[in-house]
Amino acid sequence: MAVGVLDLDPERCAGTVKAVEADGGRAIALGADVSERGQVRAAVARLREAFGPVTVVVNNAGVTDYTPFEDITADRFNFIYKVNVLGPIIVTQETLADMKAAHWGRVVNISSSSAQTGAKGMAVYSSSKGAVISLTRTLAQELGPHGITVNTIPPGSVTGTIMSDANISDAGAERIAATLPVRRTGRPEDIASACAFLCSEASGYVTGQIIGVNGGRVVT
Numbered sequence: 001m002a003v004g005v006l007d008l009d010p011e012r013c014a015g016t017v018k019a020v021e022a023d024g025g026r027a028i029a030l031g032a033d034v035s036e037r038g039q040v041r042a043a044v045a046r047l048r049e050a051f052g053p054v055t056v057v058v059n060n061a062g063v064t065d066y067t068p069f070e071d072i073t074a075d076r077f078n079f080i081y082k083v084n085v086l087g088p089i090i091v092t093q094e095t096l097a098d099m100k101a102a103h104w105g106r107v108v109n110i111s112s113s114s115a116q117t118g119a120k121g122m123a124v125y126s127s128s129k130g131a132v133i134s135l136t137r138t139l140a141q142e143l144g145p146h147g148i149t150v151n152t153i154p155p156g157s158v159t160g161t162i163m164s165d166a167n168i169s170d171a172g173a174e175r176i177a178a179t180l181p182v183r184r185t186g187r188p189e190d191i192a193s194a195c196a197f198l199c200s201e202a203s204g205y206v207t208g209q210i211i212g213v214n215g216g217r218v219v220t
Contacts, residue, residue: 156214
């Protein structure tokens with residue numbers, strides 16, 4: 001296993017790099033703003049130099065937003081969409097040649113259950129993640145003939161992440177958990193397990209799908 005761990009701040013990659021190495025794999029920390037093609041291209045070049053062609057991509061970078069609808073500005077809209085929608089497009093484009101050459105590839109886009117249900121006060125965020133779901137379905141059709149599958153995971157409320165730590169208090173997490181059939185919020189490992197399946201050979205007949213990992217928040 002060889003993994004490139006990408007973050008806006010490469011120092012935040014250290015824990016994941018160590019975990020991969022402790023499990024017997026190889027990993028490298030990469031720094032880039034996913035909405036800036038030049039930075040992504042440079043990071044992918046470093047990854048290729050270290051480990052060779054890139055055939056698995058998990059588009060997990062994202063930013064959230066709680067701006068009331070009437071207060072949304074063009075600047076705020078553009079920022080959210082650049083990271084959440086343009087980011088996955090750029091990263092996938094910059095790695096696509098490797099997957100096509102291999103006639104095999106896996107792309108997993110992390111969307112959000114708020115894209116499926118809507119979320120009060122999150123018009124820009126939820127709509128951007130809805131765009132990720134539509135992007136996934138379209139790419140599955142375009143890239144399937146090249147042996148590349150494209151799926152999306154829309155998580156429910158997941159605690160223990162940078163985003164959740166900044167936006168969900170312990171009391172808030174307890175309130176959310178009480179509304180879910182499984183009576184707990186998600187953990188990063190829950191999303192990682194679904195990603196592992198979708199990135200494996202075992203998922204070769206699964207593409208264009210929404211794999212909900214949300215504790216039962218979305219059941220239809």
